[in-house]
Amino acid sequence: xxxxxxxxxxxxxxxxxxxxxxxxxxxxxxxxxxxxxxxxxxxxxxxxxxxxxxxxxxxxxxxxxxxxxxxxxxxxxxxxxxxxxxxxxxxxxxxxxxxxxxxxxxxxxxxxxxxxxxxxxxxxxxxxxxxxxxxxxxxxxxxxxxxxxxxxxxxxxxxxxxxxxxxxxxxxxxxxxxxxxxxxxxxxxxxxxxxxxxxxxxxxxxxxxxxxxxxxxxxxxxxxxxxxxxxxxxxxxxxxxxxxxxxxxxxxxx
Amino acid sequence: xxxxxxxxxxxxxxxxxxxxxxxxxxxxxxxxxxxxxxxxxxxxxxxxxxxxxxxxxxxxxxxxxxxxxxxxxxxxxxxxxxxxxxxxxxxxxxxxxxxxxxxxxxxxxxxxxxxxxxxxxxxxxxxxxxxxxxxxxxxxxxxxxxxxxxxxxxxxxxxxxxxxxxxxxxxxxxxxxxxxxxxxxxxxxxxxxxxxxxxxxxxxxxxxxxxxxxxxxxxxxxxxx
Amino acid sequence: xxxxxxxxxxxxxxxxxxxxxxxxxxxxxxxxxxxxxxxxxxxxxxxxxxxxxxxxxxxxxxxxxxxxxxxxxxxxxxxxxxxxxxxxxxxxxxxxxxxxxxxxxxxxxxxxxxxxxxxxxxxxxxxxxxxxxxxxxxxxxxxxxxxxxxxxxxxxxxxxxxxxxxxxxxxxxxxxxxxxxxxxxxxxxxxxxxxxxxxxxxxxxxxxxxxxxxxxxxxxxxxxxxxxxxxxxxxx
Numbered sequence: 001x002x003x004x005x006x007x008x009x010x011x012x013x014x015x016x017x018x019x020x021x022x023x024x025x026x027x028x029x030x031x032x033x034x035x036x037x038x039x040x041x042x043x044x045x046x047x048x049x050x051x052x053x054x055x056x057x058x059x060x061x062x063x064x065x066x067x068x069x070x071x072x073x074x075x076x077x078x079x080x081x082x083x084x085x086x087x088x089x090x091x092x093x094x095x096x097x098x099x100x101x102x103x104x105x106x107x108x109x110x111x112x113x114x115x116x117x118x119x120x121x122x123x124x125x126x127x128x129x130x131x132x133x134x135x136x137x138x139x140x141x142x143x144x145x146x147x148x149x150x151x152x153x154x155x156x157x158x159x160x161x162x163x164x165x166x167x168x169x170x171x172x173x174x175x176x177x178x179x180x181x182x183x184x185x186x187x188x189x190x191x192x193x194x195x196x197x198x199x200x201x202x203x204x205x206x207x208x209x210x211x212x213x214x215x216x217x218x219x220x221x222x223x224x225x226x227x228x229x230x231x232x233x234x235x236x237x238x239x240x241x242x243x244x245x246x247x248x249x250x251x252x253x254x
Numbered sequence: 255x256x257x258x259x260x261x262x263x264x265x266x267x268x269x270x271x272x273x274x275x276x277x278x279x280x281x282x283x284x285x286x287x288x289x290x291x292x293x294x295x296x297x298x299x300x301x302x303x304x305x306x307x308x309x310x311x312x313x314x315x316x317x318x319x320x321x322x323x324x325x326x327x328x329x330x331x332x333x334x335x336x337x338x339x340x341x342x343x344x345x346x347x348x349x350x351x352x353x354x355x356x357x358x359x360x361x362x363x364x365x366x367x368x369x370x371x372x373x374x375x376x377x378x379x380x381x382x383x384x385x386x387x388x389x390x391x392x393x394x395x396x397x398x399x400x401x402x403x404x405x406x407x408x409x410x411x412x413x414x415x416x417x418x419x420x421x422x423x424x425x426x427x428x429x430x431x432x433x434x435x436x437x438x439x440x441x442x443x444x445x446x447x448x449x450x451x452x453x454x455x456x457x458x459x460x461x462x463x464x465x466x467x468x469x470x471x472x473x474x475x476x477x478x479x
Numbered sequence: 480x481x482x483x484x485x486x487x488x489x490x491x492x493x494x495x496x497x498x499x500x501x502x503x504x505x506x507x508x509x510x511x512x513x514x515x516x517x518x519x520x521x522x523x524x525x526x527x528x529x530x531x532x533x534x535x536x537x538x539x540x541x542x543x544x545x546x547x548x549x550x551x552x553x554x555x556x557x558x559x560x561x562x563x564x565x566x567x568x569x570x571x572x573x574x575x576x577x578x579x580x581x582x583x584x585x586x587x588x589x590x591x592x593x594x595x596x597x598x599x600x601x602x603x604x605x606x607x608x609x610x611x612x613x614x615x616x617x618x619x620x621x622x623x624x625x626x627x628x629x630x631x632x633x634x635x636x637x638x639x640x641x642x643x644x645x646x647x648x649x650x651x652x653x654x655x656x657x658x659x660x661x662x663x664x665x666x667x668x669x670x671x672x673x674x675x676x677x678x679x680x681x682x683x684x685x686x687x688x689x690x691x692x693x694x695x696x697x698x699x700x701x702x703x704x705x706x707x708x709x710x711x712x713x714x715x
Binding site: 314316317318319320321322325326329330331332333334410411412413414415425428439442443445446449450453454 | 565568681
Binding site: 081140 | 384470
């Protein structure tokens with residue numbers, strides 16, 4: 001039986017008089033890969049950033065492994081050790097090599113001894129296929145390589161769940177594949193993942209559940225087959241097939 | 255040219271004076287950096303009521319002449335019970351003054367690096383302070399270097415006024431030479447040349463520092479960020 | 480005249496103010512504030528002259544050909560590599576020796592010359608930020624170089640230069656305190672004279688600092704308003 005790793009109840013976020021999203025409910029079970037899709041600006045990224053408390057929600061609750069993390073007095077830094085995040089713009093630490101990027105959290109947060117940290121960091125870099133670039137600086141790596149380092153950096157902390165915020169949106173087309181491949185393998189290995197993306201091929205192939213968000217509300221959610229072939233709402237069908245047209249070429253190839 | 259002869263005649267004197275000038279510059283720069291960094295961090299990360307003090311400090315010290323600050327410390331403080339030697343007054347005035355300017359250079363760089371790198375650091379569980387220390391500052395200091403480099407040079411030139419409270423820097427030596435030779439123009443021309451040389455060498459040093467601290471592949475466009 | 484005959488020691492205050500205790504605050508502040516006239520004077524001579532010279536030299540440096548550019552580069556580097564007070568002394572002694580100018584005029588003009596070097600760099604940077612394509616577009620519709628500079632480059636360059644120029648204006652106001660050293664009875668000099676006779680140095684110099692602060696503050700505000708007025712609306 002799959003236990004819920006992340007439970008979200010009635011989550012709300014406002015910026016001034018704008019409501020970004022309201023009363024969102026979401027359950028993420030162990031091993032699930034949830035893909036969130038929807039038009040730009042509908043609060044998907046903000047929602048993701050609330051999940052690891054980088055952004056404070058204005059209402060609602062979040063539980064990580066049955067512990068409420070939105071309650072007052074929570075040690076947020078500790079919480080973030082257990083939730084990994086991968087950013088659209090990679091956000092690697094520019095002044096550190098790839099290896100040092102992955103190592104930093106291990107040394108400073110988990111207080112691992114140098115040798116052990118270095119070993120673990122190399123393992124993670126190997127896992128994403130970048131062992132040979134360990135000594136390179138972010139400025140010397142391609143976009144796809146940088147993002148893979150970003151994934152390794154998050155994985156090194158052994159998180160319970162990985163959050164991906166449009167991980168391939170800033171990449172040149174030919175570099176997208178290598179990142180999606182790493183993500184696919186992660187999902188197959190059983191990692192619990194929440195992914196915000198426009199990559200429909202990935203969503204169809206890898207997601208256990210797709211969540212369609214628009215204007216700050218969840219319109220529909222269900223298995224890929226359900227949403228693509230038997231969507232309950234016209235809007236869902238519209239959006240999915242328009243996006244698929246846009247990415248049509250990749251669909252044919254994948 | 256007369257100034258050249260004068261320079262040769264007073265060379266050891268001028269060199270000693272130049273040494274004092276460099277000392278004043280170094281101490282002022284170091285003090286200014288420590289305090290300036292503190293002010294920049296307070297201004298960016300501290301709550302409103304606290305950062306207001308930092309802003310006030312910066313406005314005041316950048317809004318008044320160094321000479322006035324110097325006189326205030328050396329001539330004014332004694333009437334409040336705090337008497338400092340000429341040299342100490344000079345160090346203090348230069349340091350407090352430089353801090354205000356350095357704070358602005360550093361603040362700009364930290365803010366340019368800040369938000370996204372802060373997010374990245376915190377996403378792996380680093381605390382705010384850890385992120386500032388291990389992620390933001392290493393990058394911000396390097397980013398600030400080109401514009402910050404103006405400050406050591408500016409400070410070197412600024413130290414010249416401390417001769418007015420009888421600190422024996424290069425300018426004081428020039429004044430002495432002028433008194434002895436009755437040739438003020440040649441005297442001040444001679445030290446002008448020495449100052450130029452010092453600025454030139456300092457410039458080379460700063461350029462070298464910039465090259466040495468470059469992060470491979472990382473050319474950040476401040477405007478873009 | 481002896482080489483270093485610059486008065487540093489307070490002399491004639493007592494005649495004007497008298498050695499009174501306790502301090503008569505209004506006359507105290509009045510005395511120091513009257514130095515503001517001199518500070519203003521210095522500023523009103525130094526800034527505009529620096530502006531004029533700096534502007535002309537900046538255009539000469541950018542559009543005047545390679546040789547002019549190199550020479551002006553050298554001049555600018557030298558003028559900006561020497562402490563202002565050293566230059567002030569040199570120029571003061573040269574001017575008062577040859578033309579027999581008063582310390583006030585010699586000092587103001589000297590500060591103007593010094594400032595022109597910094598202003599030249601400011602304007603040069605601003606021109607270069609505009610120039611390239613704008614010049615190309617202007618010539619493409621048949622304008623001469625002069626016309627292009629006058630109608631296209633100059634207007635845009637002014638807007639770009641204002642922030643740095645405000646900074647320079649503040650510096651000139653603060654540097655005007657340097658003429659203290661050549662005996663001009665401006666704010667700082669007066670503060671010193673009165674602190675000697677009233678034994679209230681802290682108060683005297685705080686007052687001087689306050690007056691300078693107000694001058695710099697007001698100037699910055701005014702220039703900020705000018706900048707806002709000249710801003711070209713950009714639709715987000």
